Amino acid sequence: MDDYLSNLSGTTQNPAIGYVVGGGLEANLQVRLTVPAQDVQEGAFVIMDSANWRFYGLVTDLQLGSTDPRFADEQSASRLPAHLNRLLQGQTLFTNLAVMPALMMDRGPELGSPAYDSWRELHADEMKPIPVKTVPSHHSSVKLADQADIAEIFGEENGKEIFRVGETREQGHGVCLNLDKLIQRSSGIFGTTGSGKSFLTRMILAGLIHTDHASTLIFDMHNEYGPDSTASDTGKPAPGLAGKFSGKVRLVGLGAGTDFGSKPADFNLEIPFSDITPEDILQLSQTLNLKDTTPTTLDALESHFGQNWFVEFKSMRSNATEEDENGKRVPAPDSVEYWANQVGIHAGAAAALHSKLGRVFNRSYLKETPASNGLNDIINNLEAGRHVVLSFGPHDSDLDYLLVTNLITRKIRDAWEARTNLFHKDKSKNKEPRPLVIVVEEAHKLLNREMAHQTIFSTIAREMRKYYVTLLVIDQRPSQIYDEVMSQLGTRISASLGDEDDIAAVLSGLAGRQALRGMLAKLQPKEEVLMLGWGVPMPIPIRSRRYDDKFWVDLLGEPKPPITFDGGSKKLGYGDDDTD
Amino acid sequence: MTTEQNLIPIGKLLRADASSFVAGCRVKDMQNPKFGALVKVALEDGDEIFGLIQNIVINDDGLVRQLVSGMSIPSEYTEDNRYNRNLPVEIHVLTVGFKHQGKVSHQLPPKPPMSLDKLYYCTDSEVVEFTSHGRFGYFRHILRMEDQPVEELLVSHLDKARAAHGDKTNLDWYAQACQELIVSLRDDYQRLANVLNALAELE
Numbered sequence: 001m002d003d004y005l006s007n008l009s010g011t012t013q014n015p016a017i018g019y020v021v022g023g024g025l026e027a028n029l030q031v032r033l034t035v036p037a038q039d040v041q042e043g044a045f046v047i048m049d050s051a052n053w054r055f056y057g058l059v060t061d062l063q064l065g066s067t068d069p070r071f072a073d074e075q076s077a078s079r080l081p082a083h084l085n086r087l088l089q090g091q092t093l094f095t096n097l098a099v100m101p102a103l104m105m106d107r108g109p110e111l112g113s114p115a116y117d118s119w120r121e122l123h124a125d126e127m128k129p130i131p132v133k134t135v136p137s138h139h140s141s142v143k144l145a146d147q148a149d150i151a152e153i154f155g156e157e158n159g160k161e162i163f164r165v166g167e168t169r170e171q172g173h174g175v176c177l178n179l180d181k182l183i184q185r186s187s188g189i190f191g192t193t194g195s196g197k198s199f200l201t202r203m204i205l206a207g208l209i210h211t212d213h214a215s216t217l218i219f220d221m222h223n224e225y226g227p228d229s230t231a232s233d234t235g236k237p238a239p240g241l242a243g244k245f246s247g248k249v250r251l252v253g254l255g256a257g258t259d260f261g262s263k264p265a266d267f268n269l270e271i272p273f274s275d276i277t278p279e280d281i282l283q284l285s286q287t288l289n290l291k292d293t294t295p296t297t298l299d300a301l302e303s304h305f306g307q308n309w310f311v312e313f314k315s316m317r318s319n320a321t322e323e324d325e326n327g328k329r330v331p332a333p334d335s336v337e338y339w340a341n342q343v344g345i346h347a348g349a350a351a352a353l354h355s356k357l358g359r360v361f362n363r364s365y366l367k368e369t370p371a372s373n374g375l376n377d378i379i380n381n382l383e384a385g386r387h388v389v390l391s392f393g394p395h396d397s398d399l400d401y402l403l404v405t406n407l408i409t410r411k412i413r414d415a416w417e418a419r420t421n422l423f424h425k426d427k428s429k430n431k432e433p434r435p436l437v438i439v440v441e442e443a444h445k446l447l448n449r450e451m452a453h454q455t456i457f458s459t460i461a462r463e464m465r466k467y468y469v470t471l472l473v474i475d476q477r478p479s480q481i482y483d484e485v486m487s488q489l490g491t492r493i494s495a496s497l498g499d500e501d502d503i504a505a506v507l508s509g510l511a512g513r514q515a516l517r518g519m520l521a522k523l524q525p526k527e528e529v530l531m532l533g534w535g536v537p538m539p540i541p542i543r544s545r546r547y548d549d550k551f552w553v554d555l556l557g558e559p560k561p562p563i564t565f566d567g568g569s570k571k572l573g574y575g576d577d578d579t580d
Numbered sequence: 581m582t583t584e585q586n587l588i589p590i591g592k593l594l595r596a597d598a599s600s601f602v603a604g605c606r607v608k609d610m611q612n613p614k615f616g617a618l619v620k621v622a623l624e625d626g627d628e629i630f631g632l633i634q635n636i637v638i639n640d641d642g643l644v645r646q647l648v649s650g651m652s653i654p655s656e657y658t659e660d661n662r663y664n665r666n667l668p669v670e671i672h673v674l675t676v677g678f679k680h681q682g683k684v685s686h687q688l689p690p691k692p693p694m695s696l697d698k699l700y701y702c703t704d705s706e707v708v709e710f711t712s713h714g715r716f717g718y719f720r721h722i723l724r725m726e727d728q729p730v731e732e733l734l735v736s737h738l739d740k741a742r743a744a745h746g747d748k749t750n751l752d753w754y755a756q757a758c759q760e761l762i763v764s765l766r767d768d769y770q771r772l773a774n775v776l777n778a779l780a781e782l783e
Contacts, residue, residue, distance in 0.1 A: 068769045080776055081783040084758060088776060091762040 014171075016141040018097060020048060024135055028060055028098040028515060031142045037062055037095040043519050043530075043541035044170055045145040046099060050136030054105050056129060056145070056153055058539060060515035061098035068092065099142070100515045102538035103129040103153065129153055129537060147173040153537045159555075163207035165200075165493070165531065166542035175542045179207055181535040182491045183214050183437050186461045186471040190478045190506055191495025196526040198224050199231075199547035200495060201474055202241065205439065209245050210555055214435035215382040216472075217412065218389045219405050221396065221441040226251045226389035227260040236548075242389065244552060249387045252378060254404060255365030258393030269374035269390065270367045271407060273311040278302050280407050281357065283454045287399050288356045293349035300343045300350075311368055314361045318354045359399060375408065379415050382436055398445060402455075405446060409438055410456045417467045433468040443473040444480035452482035461488045478505040491535030495544075496523040507532075512539070589698035591671050593621065596692035599675050599721070601631065603699040604668030607638070607661075613671045616736025618702045618710060620679075621693040627680050629689045630702070630710055631673035632722065634733055641667050671699065674725065674733075676718040677710065684710055686717030707744035712753060716760040723764060731771070734761065735778040 017040055023029035029048075033040065040059060048055040066072035071092040077085050108123065109115035129152070145153075145168070154176045155162040161179045168175060182204070189204070191197035202225055208216055218225050218241075226249065227240045242249045242263065253265030278298035285294065301309040313336075320335035331337035331347070336354045340347040360366070378388050390408070392400055419433040440446060440457065452458040460471055462485075473489065475481060479501035487509035494506045503520050507513040510532060519541055520530050532539035545551060553559070590613055591603035601621070605613065613636055621629045640648075644661065647653050678689035702710065710718075722734055742754045758779065765772035 067766045070769045071766075074773075076776075080780050083755060084776055084779060087755065087759050087762055088772075091759065092766050092772075 014143045014146050016143050017046070018142045020050075020136050020138055020140045020142065021096070022138075023098070025101065025132065028100050029057065029135065031097040031099050033062075033095040033097055037064075039170075040097065040144070041169055042522065045150065045168055045540055046097075046142050047145050047149050048099075048101075048136040048140045048142050050140040052107055052109065053134075053136070054107050055101050055132060055136045055140075056103040056105075056149070056538060057099040057101040057132075058515075059097050060100045060512075060519065063096045063098065064093070065096050066093050097142070098515070100512050101132040101135065102512075104132045104134070105129040105152075144170060145173070146171070150175055154540075161211045161213060163204070163211070164545060164554075165204070166529065166544040169528065169541060169543050172543070175531070175540060177204075177491070177493075177531060177536065179204075179211050180213055183208065183435055183470055183472075184465055185490030185534060186473065186488060187491035187493070187533070187535060188443075188473040188475065188478065188486075188489045188506075189493045189495075190475055190497060190502070191529070192476050192498055192502075192525075194525060195476075195495035195497075195523075196529070196544060197474065197476070197495050199238070200493065200529060200544055201225070201439075201472075202238075203545060203547055203551060204472075204493075205241060206244065206551075206555060208437065209241060209248055209387050212248075212385065214437050215385055216387045216437045216439060217378070217382060217408075218387070218439040219401075219408075219441060220389050220391050221401055223260065223391050223393075224441075225439075226391060227263045231547075238547060239552065241387070244556065245387070248385075249389060250378075250381050252374065252388055252390045254390060254392050254395050254400070255363075256371075258391055258395070260391055265391065267372065267374060267377055269378065270365050270370035270372075271375065271404070272370050273314070273366060273368050274307050275375065275407060275411070276310045276360075276366070277410075278309070279410075279454070280403060281360070283406050283451065284360070284399060284402055285454075286450055287402060288359065290356060291349065291352060293346060294353055297340075297345055297350050297353050300345050304339075304343055313354065313357070316354060318351050360403065363395070363400065363403075365395060365400075365404075375411055378408065379412055382412070383415075383419075383434060385434060401442070401445060402451075405440065406455055406457075409460070412436070412438070413456060413460060413467060413469055416469050420467045435465075436469045437472050438469065439472045439474065441474050443471075443475040444477045447473065447481045447485045449482045452485055458482065458485050461485045476502075478502050481505065483508055490533055491531070492533040493529055493531050494520060494523070495529045496525045497521075510539075589700055590619070591668075591699040593693050593695045593697040593699065594668070594670065595695065598688055598692055600634070601629075601673050601675065601693055603671045603673065605671060606663075607665055607667075607669055608663050613669070614740075616733055617740055618676075618707050618737070619671075619673055619699055620702050620706070621697045621699055623693060623697065627678060627689070629675060629678045629693050630718075631675045632733065632737055633671055634674040634725070634728060635670075635672035637670040637672065639667050639670065641665075673699070674721060676721045677713075679710075684713040686714055686721075688721075704744040707741055711741050711745075711757075716757060719760060719764060731774040731778045734775055735782060738779065739782055 017035045018031045018033040021030050021032045042059055042062065044059040046057050046059060048057065076088055080088065108119040150168065150173045155178055157164045157174060157176050162176045163179050164174045165177045166175055167173060189197060189201050205216060205225060208214060220226055225240060226242045228243050229238050229240060231238045242251050250266045251260050251263060253259055253268045255270060256268050258268060259265050281298060282295065301313055305312040316336045316339060317334055318336050320332040321329040322332045324330045331341065336351045337347040340350040381388055416433050416436060422430040423432050446455050446457050457471060460469055478486065479499065486505055492506055497503050497506065497520060503517055506520065507516055516532065516539055523530060523541065527543055528541055529544045530539060530541045591605035594602045594604045613633055615633055615636060617633050619631055619633060647657060675688055677684060677686040722730060738757055745753045761775055762772065765775060
């Protein structure tokens with residue numbers, strides 16, 4: 001506690017690790033290390049005090065140096081007595097840190113001095129870190145940041161929106177992420193398979209649901225987030241979101257009968273044919289290998305049949321002929337060709353489209369008249385502040401994923417857009433729409449260069465928060481995501497990535513890319529992640545929090561003991577609120 | 581070095597300039613001056629000028645030349661030459677500082693000592709007082725020397741001074757001195773390597 005108080009007063013407990021010897025804003029600052037190199041790691045968060053200013057930076061490199069290369073070449077240990085050798089090496093051989101300065105903060109005159117009080121009055125609101133605009137002076141002492149410094153920059157865990165994602169690698173100080181900022185713009189979580197990306201995502205989603213400042217819609221392609229599962233590496237049970245937030249999370253299965261393993265779906269989603277638009281089909285161009293003539297055909301279908309185009313087209317027969325009165329074979333009236341001839345488009349093209357759409361026609365979750373309006377249920381739940389996990393169950397092909405995610409997202413965005421417009425029209429009568437985060441797995445399938453123009457997702461990424469809908473993109477191949485979308489992602493959290501292109505993609509559009517590149521390449525799988533982008537004050541690599549029972553206890557408190565017969569009635573009588 | 585010894589002058593001033601001076605002693609007193617020792621000249625006004633013995637020169641004369649070139653030299657001749665000879669042994673001293681009104685300074689004295697001033701060894705406590713004043717400022721006088729075995733002088737001085745500082749295992753002063761030398765010479769690889777090699781021989 002004493003430590004904490006003295007930290008608050010601005011004195012940093014950590015001893016100096018070195019002093020500034022050169023460098024600048026463009027190139028990194030050079031810091032002469034005065035402690036063994038093993039005490040500091042790449043990615044360490046350091047502070048530098050120079051007069052009234054405190055600078056915050058990130059160690060991006062460690063370099064060995066010598067006053068004369070010959071001192072480095074010569075193995076003096078064998079020639080000199082130990083103490084002389086130590087002295088010699090201390091003076092002629094050294095380690096320099098390359099420190100990327102990121103933020104600086106005016107701390108005013110010394111705390112407790114009379115000048116401080118008057119300064120504080122003048123600068124009541126200004127004690128906050130700003131992007132670095134100057135450099136610390138020569139010989140400014142450099143220290144590892146302690147818990148108070150980190151809290152100053154990244155905020156202090158508050159059990160709500162300031163969410164601890166992990167700890168610093170050297171000293172294990174908690175590093176937090178502002179979840180409100182995370183959802184203000186679209187964000188991304190990246191990492192190769194086995195890098196711990198799923199657990200990290202699960203923790204952040206748990207944080208979002210617990211904070212409850214936004215609804216989340218999770219397209220759970222691999223059934224990872226909703227139900228309880230087993231960790232693939234440790235074999236330990238990994239609780240899912242639905243079990244931990246039972247009142248808040250709705251499990252939705254795509255198509256009748258889709259469940260969540262041991263858990264039944266709360267309701268199932270079937271999509272009426274009438275909800276399918278030509279755009280939905282066009283997005284499948286690549287998957288279905290559609291021809292250039294497709295838009296024309298779809299256009300004709302829509303203008304001819306209106307909303308019912310899909311069901312009408314589905315019911316047509318392909319290549320059906322009948323004999324006319326002259327005994328000549330002509331297209332039957334219910335055939336594709338007959339319709340094509342009628343509306344004046346190429347019969348071959350229409351027939352080809354009809355045959356290719358065969359895969360879509362027989363999706364079991366597409367129904368002429370579904371038993372319930374699942375789509376509306378999803379929207380209602382989201383608007384009511386609940387969270388929806390959509391499981392694809394057996395429908396796990398790219399075709400299903402593309403079709404369903406786009407269709408649902410478009411509908412939802414339309415609903416949110418309408419609500420936003422209403423809200424802006426009359427703020428007194430209409431409620432502000434509830435922020436919504438749409439979580440997309442395997443995002444490169446929806447946001448790659450070819451698809452990005454067509455899918456609703458790139459529109460959402462570009463609009464940012466205009467209609468209160470943002471994306472949380474989860475992917476293992478960020479290089480496959482269209483760079484224009486990538487550059488819109490505010491917060492990026494990346495676990496280890498193997499591929500050079502993926503690393504470059506995660507860093508696209510950010511300052512100090514070169515310095516961060518090495519750091520990202522050297523992250524330890526399963527343990528470390530790099531947070532960067534608009535949503536975090538400065539980039540920082542951290543050891544990510546473990547997804548275990550302790551995480552849940554920290555987040556939700558101790559689990560309640562099972563209700564026994566004796567205690568049960570008492571407990572029920574007092575109406576103990578469900579923390580979920 | 582006993583106190584008694586320090587009261588006996590080891591020589592008298594022959595000549596001096598701002599940064600060095602030369603004293604002379606009789607050949608028979610040759611066992612006294614030691615290379616690298618800290619010595620002082622006591623001035624009449626009570627001030628003292630400190631220096632390090634940087635060189636000891638024995639000059640020849642006609643008689644020595646004749647004796648050297650002779651077939652064999654009777655031992656009386658050698659004795660006679662050493663005890664009764666008129667030529668002094670020259671003790672070359674590098675001025676490294678002075679003491680004025682009891683205060684040590686590592687600067688050069690305002691004026692050099694006068695001829696026939698007496699040269700004394702410094703006592704251990706004087707060595708400690710002089711060498712631990714400030715931060716080894718007097719090293720600069722040594723390191724400035726050219727055409728001299730600077731490394732040897734340094735090492736000889738450090739060895740004697742370390743002994744004066746007492747327990748050999750207490751390396752504080754010595755370690756700081758070594759560090760200072762390394763800092764001063766770290767941009768001169770060859771010279772530093774020579775000094776360190778010489779220091780290594782002390783161990």
